[in-house]
Amino acid sequence: MAYVSIADRDHEVEHHDPTTFISKYVWSQDHKVIAIQYGVTAMFVGLVALALSMLMRLQLGFPDSFSFITPVDYYQFITMHGMIMVIFLLTALFLGGFGNYLIPLMIGSRDMVFPFMNMLSYWLYLVSVIILLASFFVPGGATGAGWTLYPPQAILPGTPGSELGIVLMIASLAVFIVAFTMGGLNYVTTILQARARGMTLMRMPLSLWGIFVATILGLLAFPALFVSAVMMTLDKAVGTSFFMPAIMSMGEGLEHKGGSPVLFQHLFWFFGHPEVYIVALPAFGLVSDLLSTHARKNIFGYRMMVWAILAIGGLSFIVWAHHMYVSGMNPYFGFFFATTTLIIAVPTAIKVYNWVLTLWQGNIHLTVPMLFAIGFIFTFTHGGLTGIFLGNVAVDLPLSDTYFVVAHFHMVMGVSPVLVVFGSIYHWYPKITGRMFNETLGKWHFWLTFFGTYAIYLPMHYLGFLGVPRRYYAMGDTEFMPESAFTLNQSITISALFVGVVQLLFLYNMIVSLKKGKPAGHNPWKATTLEWQTPDTPPKHGNWGHDLPVVHRWAYDYSVPGYHDDFIPQNVPDSAAPSAGDSGSDE
Amino acid sequence: MATVIGWLLRQTLNAEPWNANDPLENEPGRGVLETDPAKIGLLSFLAVVTSLFALFLSAYMMRMSLGDWRPLTEPNLLWANSAVLILASFAFQLTRGAANRGQLLTVKAGLVAGGVCTALFLLGQLVAWQQLAANGYILSGNPATSFFYLLTALHGLHLLGGMWVWGRTTLRIFAGADTESVRLSVELCTVYWHYLLLVWIGLFGLLLST
Numbered sequence: 001m002a003y004v005s006i007a008d009r010d011h012e013v014e015h016h017d018p019t020t021f022i023s024k025y026v027w028s029q030d031h032k033v034i035a036i037q038y039g040v041t042a043m044f045v046g047l048v049a050l051a052l053s054m055l056m057r058l059q060l061g062f063p064d065s066f067s068f069i070t071p072v073d074y075y076q077f078i079t080m081h082g083m084i085m086v087i088f089l090l091t092a093l094f095l096g097g098f099g100n101y102l103i104p105l106m107i108g109s110r111d112m113v114f115p116f117m118n119m120l121s122y123w124l125y126l127v128s129v130i131i132l133l134a135s136f137f138v139p140g141g142a143t144g145a146g147w148t149l150y151p152p153q154a155i156l157p158g159t160p161g162s163e164l165g166i167v168l169m170i171a172s173l174a175v176f177i178v179a180f181t182m183g184g185l186n187y188v189t190t191i192l193q194a195r196a197r198g199m200t201l202m203r204m205p206l207s208l209w210g211i212f213v214a215t216i217l218g219l220l221a222f223p224a225l226f227v228s229a230v231m232m233t234l235d236k237a238v239g240t241s242f243f244m245p246a247i248m249s250m251g252e253g254l255e256h257k258g259g260s261p262v263l264f265q266h267l268f269w270f271f272g273h274p275e276v277y278i279v280a281l282p283a284f285g286l287v288s289d290l291l292s293t294h295a296r297k298n299i300f301g302y303r304m305m306v307w308a309i310l311a312i313g314g315l316s317f318i319v320w321a322h323h324m325y326v327s328g329m330n331p332y333f334g335f336f337f338a339t340t341t342l343i344i345a346v347p348t349a350i351k352v353y354n355w356v357l358t359l360w361q362g363n364i365h366l367t368v369p370m371l372f373a374i375g376f377i378f379t380f381t382h383g384g385l386t387g388i389f390l391g392n393v394a395v396d397l398p399l400s401d402t403y404f405v406v407a408h409f410h411m412v413m414g415v416s417p418v419l420v421v422f423g424s425i426y427h428w429y430p431k432i433t434g435r436m437f438n439e440t441l442g443k444w445h446f447w448l449t450f451f452g453t454y455a456i457y458l459p460m461h462y463l464g465f466l467g468v469p470r471r472y473y474a475m476g477d478t479e480f481m482p483e484s485a486f487t488l489n490q491s492i493t494i495s496a497l498f499v500g501v502v503q504l505l506f507l508y509n510m511i512v513s514l515k516k517g518k519p520a521g522h523n524p525w526k527a528t529t530l531e532w533q534t535p536d537t538p539p540k541h542g543n544w545g546h547d548l549p550v551v552h553r554w555a556y557d558y559s560v561p562g563y564h565d566d567f568i569p570q571n572v573p574d575s576a577a578p579s580a581g582d583s584g585s586d587e
Numbered sequence: 588m589a590t591v592i593g594w595l596l597r598q599t600l601n602a603e604p605w606n607a608n609d610p611l612e613n614e615p616g617r618g619v620l621e622t623d624p625a626k627i628g629l630l631s632f633l634a635v636v637t638s639l640f641a642l643f644l645s646a647y648m649m650r651m652s653l654g655d656w657r658p659l660t661e662p663n664l665l666w667a668n669s670a671v672l673i674l675a676s677f678a679f680q681l682t683r684g685a686a687n688r689g690q691l692l693t694v695k696a697g698l699v700a701g702g703v704c705t706a707l708f709l710l711g712q713l714v715a716w717q718q719l720a721a722n723g724y725i726l727s728g729n730p731a732t733s734f735f736y737l738l739t740a741l742h743g744l745h746l747l748g749g750m751w752v753w754g755r756t757t758l759r760i761f762a763g764a765d766t767e768s769v770r771l772s773v774e775l776c777t778v779y780w781h782y783l784l785l786v787w788i789g790l791f792g793l794l795l796s797t
Contacts, residue, residue, distance in 0.1 A: 003621035113624045185628050193624040200617050201595075202604040216591075219631065221640035227646060234737070240728035242650065258655035258730060263646060270642070298605065306599055314592065554604040562716055574607040 002414065006109065006194045010548050015110070017541050029115035031100045034122045036432070037467020038096035041122075042089050045129050046203065049084035052077040061493025063474040071473040073142025078471060080136070082147030083117060083169065089128055090417060094282035095180070095218065096125060098424060099187050099211045101432070105531035106208050108196025108549045108571075110542045111228035113184045119188070124179035128172045135161065135168035136239050143165050143169045144460045146471060148272070149263050150151070151243040155236040157250055164255050166236065168483045170229045177222045196530070198551035202306070203570065205529045205555035206299060208424050209306050210285020213313040214278045221274035222319075228267035248252060263329055269320040277316040281309055283417040284351055286424045287376050289555075291355055293369035293427070293527045295362030295568050298556035300354045307349035308354075315344040325393050326400045334393040345384070352381055363559065363566070367444035372423025375450045376416045383411025401471070407457045415453045422506065429510070430524045435517030441509040443503065452499035465550070528568050529555050535571050545565065553577075629775050633782050636745065640786055643741065647734050651797055659731040661794055662718045662792065668711040671793060675704035676784045679777040686766045686773045694766050694773065698757045701780070704747055705753070712743050731797070738790050743784065749779050 017026045025033060054076045068075075100118065104111050112118045135142040144160030145153060153159045154166050161169075191204075191212050204212075231242040235256070243264045244256035292299045299305060321329065321337040337557045355377050364370065386408040390396050399405060423446070429437050467480055475481055475489075523532040535545040549571040557568035562578070568577045598618050600775045603609040611617070620627060650656070682697030716736065719725075756772040 003619075004623065005616070005619050114628060129749075132750065181632070184630050184635075188631050189624050189628045191622055192627055196616060197619075200602070200604075200612050201598045202602040202612060215728075219635045220638045224642050227642045230737070232644065234726070234733070236750075240733040241727075242646070242733065256726070258653055260653055261651065263649050266649070267642065267646060272735060303599065305600070310592070314588075458650060462635065553607040556605070559608075577607075 003379050005147045005197075006113070007196045008546055009112070014544055019386050024541075027119065029119045030110070030176070031104050031115070031118060032432075032539065033450060034097075034118055035097050035101035035405055036101060037103060037122050039504055040127065041126055042093040042097060045084050045133070046089035046093075047091060048133070049081045049463070050500055050503070052081040052084075054497060056081065057493040057496040057576070058129050059473065061490045065363075072141070072144060074473045074558040075146075075471075076136070076142040076160050076165075079144050079146055079169075080132075080142050081151075082133070083173075085157055086147065086279070086413065089130065090276070090279045091180070091218070091414070092125060092176075093421060094212065094279060094417070095187065095215060096122065096183055097214065098207070098282060099183070099421075100440070101261050101428070103187055103190055103205055103211065105534065105539065105543060106205055106529055107194060107199050107549060108530050108544070109190065109194035110544065110548070113190045113194055114182075114186050117182045118523055119177045120343050121182035124175055124182070128175035130166055131175060132172035135165045135172070136163040137520075138168060140164050148268060149232070151235065151245055151261050152245065152256075153258075155232065155244075158245075167233065171234050173225060177226050180218060180222060184215045187211065187391060188219070196548050196551055199530075199570075202303070203551055203554045205285075206288035206302070206305055206309070207282070207285040210283070210288075213309050213381065217274045217281070217313050217316060218278045221271045221278070223399050224271035225275075226263050228271070231267075233263065242264050252355060258479040262324075264330060265324050265327055266321070269323045270317075270402050272323060273320040275313060275315045276409075279413055280418050281313065283376070283420040284309065287420050288355065288358070288371050289529065290373035290420075290423050291524050292425055292556055292558060293529075294373065295359050296361035296558045297358055298558055300357035300360075301350075302554070304350055305354055306308055307352050311347040312344060315340060315347070319344055322391055322396070325396045331393075337394050337477045338391055342388070345388055347389070348384060352377065367417075367426075368437070368439060368446060369427035369525075370425065371424040371443065371446040371450075372419045375446065376419045376423070379411055379419060379450075379453070380416035383416060387412065398467070399464055401459050401469055402464040402466075403468050403470055406459035406463060406470050410457050415457065419450070427512070427525065428531075430537070431519030431531060432538055433517070435513055435521055436520045436524060437509050438511040439519055441505050445505045445509065448502040448505075449499060452495055452502060455495035456492050456499065458491060463488060471544060523569075524562075527568050528557055530570050534572055606668055620650060623771060625771060625775060626778070627775065629778060633779075635710060636782075636786075640741070640790075643738060645792070647738070647797075648732050649733070652732075655729070656731055658727045658797055659719075659724065659729070659735050659794070661735070661791075662709055662715045664718065665791060668708050668715065669783075670788065671704050671708045672784055672787055675701050676777075676780050678704060679773070679780045683773050683777040685771045689766045691760075691766055695760055695768070698753065698760065698773070701776070702750065702753050702757060705780075709743055709746060711737055715739075735794060738794070742787055742790060745786075746783055747785065749776065752779075764789045 018028065018030070024030070028034060028037075057076065058066050059074055075240070100112070140163045141579055142160050142161050143149070143154065143167060145162075149169070154160050171264035191208060195204075231240070234240045235244050239255050241256040241259035243261050244254070244259040245261065246257040247254050267446060286301050287306060319341045321333055321335055322341045325334050337528040359374070386404070390399060390408055391407060426437060426442055429435070465483055466485055468475065468485060475486070520537070521535070525532070530549055530551070531539075533549060534543055551570050552573045553568060553570055555570055557570075558575075559566045560568055563577050600612070602611050608694075612643060650702055663711050678697050678700035681703060683738075684694035692770055695797055719732070719735070726736045752772065756769050756776065759772075760766075760769050
């Protein structure tokens with residue numbers, strides 16, 4: 001039998017709409033509902049991690065003032081804050097939240113290819129979150145091993161949670177990895193097989209390219225975390241010696257011998273580095289679409305942007321040991337990884353130039369999403385430049401495990417992708433809810449967050465240069481730390497508390513605008529991409545009504561000369577509109 | 588990965604997406620893989636599984652290079668188990684052909700044979716474990732032993748997962764379904780079983796030689 005694509009056999013398949021409340025909003029197989037479930041869960045657990053960071057900052061800024069924060073608590077806070085933010089918030093939100101919502105809508109399909117497995121993936125994610133949060137309440141509390149969970153300390157007494165907390169952490173990660181694999185298979189297969197007629201890969205908006213490549217990275221990299229987690233659990237529970245060397249603990253020699261802690265580091269970072277690109281690539285894709293829509297201009301260099309995403313994705317697998325320069329490994333490895341790290345800076349920089357060139361002479365509308373997108377360019381450039389410092393072995397040696405590293409990764413992972421998350425939520429809010437958010441609140445949210453996060457992280461680099469170490473409960477009296485460093489810590493804490501409170505503006509705006517927001521119409525931003533061309537807003541189950549859309553052009557026909565409007569949606573046939581390629585000259 | 592990158596490059600290299608009349612982009616069926624989505628899903632999953640085993644194997648090689656490694660002598664039963672697994676793959680391959688040709692009885696027989704052989708393999712693995720443990724080679728012993736248990740357990744668990752799909756397919760066909768409705772499932776099972784056989788051959792070979 002000849003193969004008939006999913007888009008072409010749409011009228012032969014029976015479409016069943018869910019009818020009961022439970023099947024529509026709880027056990028839902030609709031990608032939009034699942035996306036919102038992911039988003040709400042991720043944001044909730046993100047708020048928990050935000051609260052943890054506030055407690056950490058209280059301790060760091062005012063070391064002798066809060067006796068209820070003990071060193072044990074502090075290490076548990078930093079570990080859970082890190083793990084939640086990186087994996088349970090950012091990865092889940094970008095891929096589970098934005099991926100689930102946008103993929104079927106942007107490619108013109110009715111839903112994901114495996115809707116039941118999609119639903120399962122969300123509920124397993126929820127289970128993984130519950131297991132993780134439960135670790136706070138078991139004897140010994142949550143693990144305090146740092147989000148990197150390095151053995152031997154992670155499973156030895158002296159580290160908080162070394163009995164039960166670490167086991168629950170690993171269990172939670174294992175469940176998350178299963179959930180993520182299910183989701184990932186969906187995203188990849190749907191993008192490959194369920195695109196509407198005329199939607200070629202090169203007509204997809206960059207949001208999808210970012211999510212697509214990030215998913216592939218995740219599918220290939222998360223097994224490394226799984227491997228290291230399984231082996232560490234066996235070391236703890238059964239007494240194997242994968243990572244545990246011959247070691248004394250609490251005055252007694254343990255049974256383990258011969259294992260290698262560095263092996264764990266290799267496995268962990270083989271996962272860990274692609275993980276940061278799993279967070280960054282969707283952000284890159286989304287911000288490209290925000291910039292071009294709100295500047296009414298096609299993204300500059302679309303093909304290079306696609307190839308840069310592919311190159312960054314591929315290269316991300318060969319840079320991992322730049323997290324291990326101080327681990328005692330062979331210095332020639334350091335040389336190799338420093339080289340690949342600097343190479344990966346090239347496609348990343350190309351993307352930054354293209355974003356700026358997209359804005360150049362664009363008809364820039366400084367809407368709330370646009371503000372966040374421009375804020376991303378600033379903060380990501382900043383954080384990326386400090387990454388180049390750290391990518392060089394010689395410069396990394398004194399800066400390793402100082403606040404310079406903390407400032408760097410917060411800028412590139414904590415500030416810039418989160419600015420994209422906010423910008424994207426504001427941008428798609430009218431699509432998801434049918435209403436507009438309050439613009440004034442949105443602008444206050446942006447400016448206070450943007451300047452606030454600079455107030456937190458810019459001075460932190462200086463602390464790193466001084467040599468102030470990370471993961472210390474308190475600095476105490478040391479000669480190399482002047483009084484001003486302590487004052488700086490106080491100012492960072494106050495800025496952090498301020499920024500934390502400012503996020504309430506966002507929450508308030510999102511919730512109240514659900515009822516009080518102005519009805520938005522079907523395409524308030526006048527965007528070209530398919531998700532804005534659905535017959536209903538918010539889209540109903542099945543997304544497109546009776547007929548699937550047919551795509552005739554790429555996602556960036558903004559301000560095309562000769563057309564009566566400054567945008568041409570992707571499903572407008574070329575008989576009705578000129579194409580950017582028709583303008584005569586080669587541009 | 589090279590195949591994927593190569594295909595992606597061909598889809599993207601000469602395209603001019605800004606030109607709505609680009610002949611390359613307007614080719615009918617451009618970029619559509621003529622394969623059932625379930626098969627693409629399975630192949631993507633197999634990429635994940637390959638990553639998993641490859642990483643365990645690199646951990647194995649790294650650990651092997653540290654001083655305290657004592658190579659393990661594998662129980663001879665593993666040779667018999669391997670033969671049984673090959674029979675299982677064979678049975679699935681026959682079933683797949685029969686499903687394509689609509690031969691109901693052969694499909695039923697083939698599925699049962701495949702399932703029985705796999706169950707025998709899994710039981711055989713458990714017996715091999717028992718033999719090792721009885722001789723004092725336990726999980727927390729020498730790293731070579733630990734890895735033996737770990738790698739065979741992983742492979743066995745993946746087979747067990749496959750048995751779940753096999754179980755549903757077999758129940759369907761014995762409940763009266765026709766060969767056409769199980770054709771896809773049988774095809775997917777066959778690919779999966781052949782894949783796990785290849786993994787087993789690789790694992791067994793590595794364990795034997797180290």
